[in-house]
Amino acid sequence: MAIKGVAASREDWREYVAVCSRIIDAASSGHDRRVLCSTLAHRADARARLGDAACWLADCDAALAAEPAHPGALLSKGALLSGLGRYAAADEARELAEQCRRLEAQARSGAVDLSEWVLAGFAGKFPDLAEYVGSVEVLRSPHGCRGFRCEERRVGGYFGNRQGGGDRERVIPDAADSDEKMFVWKDFVDKVLEAAEKCPKSAALIYTLSTGEERQDEFVVPDMAIFKNETEGDSLSDGTSAARAMGTQEAVHVDRILKVLDVNCLTEDAPAADVLGNNGVVNCGVGLWVLPSFINHSCHPNARRTHIGDHAIVHASRDIKAGEEITFPYFDVLVPVSKRREASRAWGFECKCDRCRFEAEDSILRQEILKSENDLASGGDIGAVVVWLEEKTRKSMVKAFLRASFWSTYSALYDSDKLMRKRGRRVPSEALVAESVADAVGGNESVLKAMLRGSRDGNGCGNRLEVEDKVVTIGRATYCKLVKRHAMRDLFRLTLDATNKINI
């Protein structure tokens, strides 16, 4: 049928309406919502050509009833409303359609650009972000629990974010005493419970998360469709069916939700997280972001979180291969293995990442590391420990692991003119060490600062352009590709202004 051609006659359009009607009937009985909506939108367009305004509107409304943010139906309705002289409503429909298209493109490409917003000093409306980017999946982790996997190779891209959906609170840690924090926590819990009661989809999403009490064989791997952006579909019916599929009742399981919150809440002041756009105010928020909750810990992580407003954006902090598990650090990993062991036990698990295995399972190395730690704790020679670490191995990854574990020792050495005069010749430049630590832990603000400081001093890190590239690479690993190069410069300035030490 020559529908798309200029020569399509009214007869052709009538025939097209008839074909659409047959598809709509089949899709309605087969519960194929996607086909139903797009065919309704096509039939609406055909009816528009035939001048049948009443049926045109009915088709748009039917498509939008099944999928409230269907771009085709929204555009068609916008054209209809415009023809009827209802310009404001028409604009609203077109804007919503445009927003949906943008989010869908963002979800496909993973390309997010917050440059304008950063350059405006984080003022104005926060740019829209798709809630779920489709190139990831939840799966069983090799350690028995569930994990989060990348389906395609990623360098610094972002995976997606799950808005807190209003279930997020801000705490100002320095000003807040424990009573205030308790009040904020209670308020947050109330909001989550209220959201779960009001919205079956919210409840179903919360029920996908661990309570910390499951046996390994009890973990259910959720269907990724449940995490889709709400604007892409009829969230309420999705949520209800998902809740039913998981055997949950309409009534909210308060106990279960409390356990889930206990295990899965994320805070903005965690070492793996940055907060952008808080205009220098030291804030600490707590929230539940469903998809990031599936991400396991590693001391050799490949991802980080950036918090912007109510969004938690998880992004690659180093090159990730297709199929590799996505991990971010739950606690500070720029510390020796014994401290990391303590921290992981406090979280209720034993870290078995490749870095921990390397540093803890070789008994000779473990003893040497412990000795160095004890030396440092009792005021031993920082320079001697760094020289020992540098001479310990030639393998670059092993070196990167050890440098990351003794990062504060290296920093203390570089900070001291006296120690550098004594040992400086036997240790590599601060920028080189920072670059190598970034290989071990991905992007990190303190590593980025060291890189900037080292590159300003211009010692042994290549020419100016190479250095700038390296700084941008670590900057991307820390802040993701959220901002273009020119805005990245502003971000660096903000990072550095916070310490009032350096200007670039």
Ligand SMILES: [Zn+2]
């Ligand atoms: Zn580890």
